[in-house]
Amino acid sequence: xxxxxxxxxxxxxxxxxxxxxxxxxxxxxxxxxxxxxxxxxxxxxxxxxxxxxxxxxxxxxxxxxxxxxxxxxxxxxxxxxxxxxxx
Numbered sequence: 001x002x003x004x005x006x007x008x009x010x011x012x013x014x015x016x017x018x019x020x021x022x023x024x025x026x027x028x029x030x031x032x033x034x035x036x037x038x039x040x041x042x043x044x045x046x047x048x049x050x051x052x053x054x055x056x057x058x059x060x061x062x063x064x065x066x067x068x069x070x071x072x073x074x075x076x077x078x079x080x081x082x083x084x085x086x087x
Contacts, residue, residue: 001079004043007033009052009069018056018064050082 011028012018019027025040044063047053052069056062071077 001082002043004035004039005047005052006073007035008040008043008047009065009073012053012063012065013070013073018062020061020063024063052082 007028008024011024011031011033015027021041021044022037024044025035025037028035028040044053047069048055048063050068051066052072053063054066056064065073068077072082
């Protein structure tokens with residue numbers, strides 16, 4: 001997990017929204033996060049592989065935070081807990 005992962009999860013949690021990668025990137029930058037579009041796309045795939053985000057609209061590629069992602073943010077789930085999830 002990286003700081004960018006935390007930024008993405010925190011943003012999705014705080015705004016309580018689901019977005020495709022491009023609008024997510026735009027809104028992260030608008031909110032002051034220093035993160036590139038390629039990084040957002042790459043990290044969303046990693047977060048999805050750990051089930052911390054989920055596609056809420058498969059057809060349009062909207063990502064939202066999952067209940068597991070909420071647990072990670074609240075500290076109920078650690079990075080060590082995620083190691084066994086690697087696919």
